[in-house]
Amino acid sequence: MRIAVVALGKIGLPLAVQFASSGHEVVGVDVNQATVDKINTGQEPFPGEAELQERLSELIPEGRLRATTDYSEAIPHADAIVIVAPVFVDEQTSEPDFTYMDSATKSLAEHLTAGTLVVYETTLPVGTTRNRYKPMIEEISGLTEGVDFHLAYSPERVLTGRVFADLQKYPKLIGALSAEGTRRVRNFYEAVLQFDERPDLSRANGVWDLGTTEASEMAKLAETTYRDVNIGLANQFGLFASANGIDVHKVIEACNSQPYSHIHRPGIAVGGHCIPVYPRLYLSTDPEAEIVRTARDLNASMPERMVARAEALLGSLEGLRAVVLGAAYRGGVKETAFSGVFPIMDALRARGATVRVHDPLYSDDELRGLGLEPYDMGDPVDLVVLHTDHAEYREISPADLPGVKLCVDGRAATDPARWVGTPRIVVGAAE
Incomplete structure (x- = not known):
């Protein structure tokens, strides 16, 4: 052909x-x-x-x-x-x-x-x-x-x-x-x-x-919207668990041990070309789909919610040096489409923090091209927000981030043993 x-x-x-x-x-x-x-x-x-x-x-x-x-x-x-x-x-x-x-x-x-x-x-x-x-x-x-x-x-x-x-x-x-x-x-x-x-x-x-073309169109929207709604449910569980002294990650692992439960992971942001976008395409023809709208709105609110938790713990972010770990929307992928790094930065800046970004997949010039000020590992920092679950961040510790007062781990990716003595917030973990 x-x-x-x-x-x-x-x-x-x-x-x-x-x-x-x-x-x-x-x-x-x-x-x-x-x-x-x-x-x-x-x-x-x-x-x-x-x-x-x-x-x-x-x-x-x-x-x-x-x-x-x-x-x-x-x-x-x-x-x-x-x-x-x-x-x-x-x-x-x-x-x-x-x-x-x-x-x-x-x-x-x-x-x-x-x-x-x-x-x-x-x-x-x-x-x-x-x-x-x-x-x-x-x-x-x-x-x-x-x-x-x-x-x-x-x-x-x-x-x-x-x-x-x-x-x-x-x-x-x-x-x-x-x-x-x-x-x-x-x-x-x-x-x-x-x-x-x-x-x-x-x-x-x-x-x-x-x-029909309609059934085929809906199939793509349905399979992607399912993921957004499932993540929204996981985030809802995670918010409740954190406020009630429960580790939601252990709960989800237990639930998914039987074949009828497929709960996704909570996280600080949902990015990429698909999951943040396609539920909106579905809603454009089914405006009565309240469960879809609620999940999308909750997922979109997670960056603001997590930064607000950091502010509550530190008292104020005014003048603090903040670093966001990860510009990419997901680990190991060099792509920033609808990445959570942008709303996280907005939430931090709105509270008076100065914000820099680190990502092992991007050069400093590439980060600047995205409107992000690059951070060099080892420079002084007050607050770190882990946004992307790059493999490189699993071994990170306060020694890599001199002066850090708080870690907001948005992906449950850091090793708690490495953070003993330094406050750490994890999405879905007990406060």
Whole structure:
């Protein structure tokens, strides 16, 4: 097949590489010229994705994959187009921001030719494929869905850093607008993906048809929103446990020892492209989902709550030297999308503290580029807030942070034996 992939980010580029590795001709489209240039010289444009550089080094010289900024070069006469342009949530209104996806859709529609399968993989609110993008493509292209082209939705279900492994591990969910569209999208993914044996599943691992685009859209939102609600529940338990002299981590370990309990871990922040965002996309079409809203609001409040606890213990944070350990939203991943480091800094600064940030994955210049003032381990500090559970922080002690008066461990990652004699607050641990 000839396949076009629109938007070569941390999901789109590995998908393009996967399709090319499966023996197909792939052209990727991206608006960033620097990204396109790097790909065409066989260089990964972002670090940390397992196998990506190795595969690019093989595919680019062989001509099986190339990148362009020109839709007219990639879209016409493609057998399939996969779109992975981002959809954001407006920080003020919590409404979906379709700016980039609308632009990508309009650009591909201008060059769409008959006979093409078009698949959206970006997480979308329920009904978006049918009600927003079907009429948009038809109006601009002059083609009719179900006759001249076929439209489907198939959510990406992978984590950055392990995309290729996840593509094999998890069933590929699909939903189309017609029977022929279903046949086409099933055949497409069966031709570009390979699946692991999964005896734990109720049916064979592979392409799973959910019947409609709406069901497929909801499946992605549901599985991610579940995680946010579960974390919200864990945080609620953790807040109660801390106030009542209980170690919630022991409670959760005990609960999860039987197969019907799957309580997640409490923490100071929920970050990343997915968990803080997709519940808002779900709420945009189901405003009555109070349990979803409550969990999202509670999780968003955790940075402020933990800093407030520090202030209560120290009396005041005015003029104190505070350090946040970890800029990345999760341990071992060099990514700051919706990272808790930003609301933690805001809460500290609002109370008069000066704030610096340490992260072993980022250089000082990279931290400054994110608007963060870097901290050098060993410099004097009054308050430390552990935000990211990097492996490097598990062995940290007051000796590494001269003068520290309090540690707020937002991930239960520090070793209590190393902090004897220095006050330490842990999310979900007894005060």
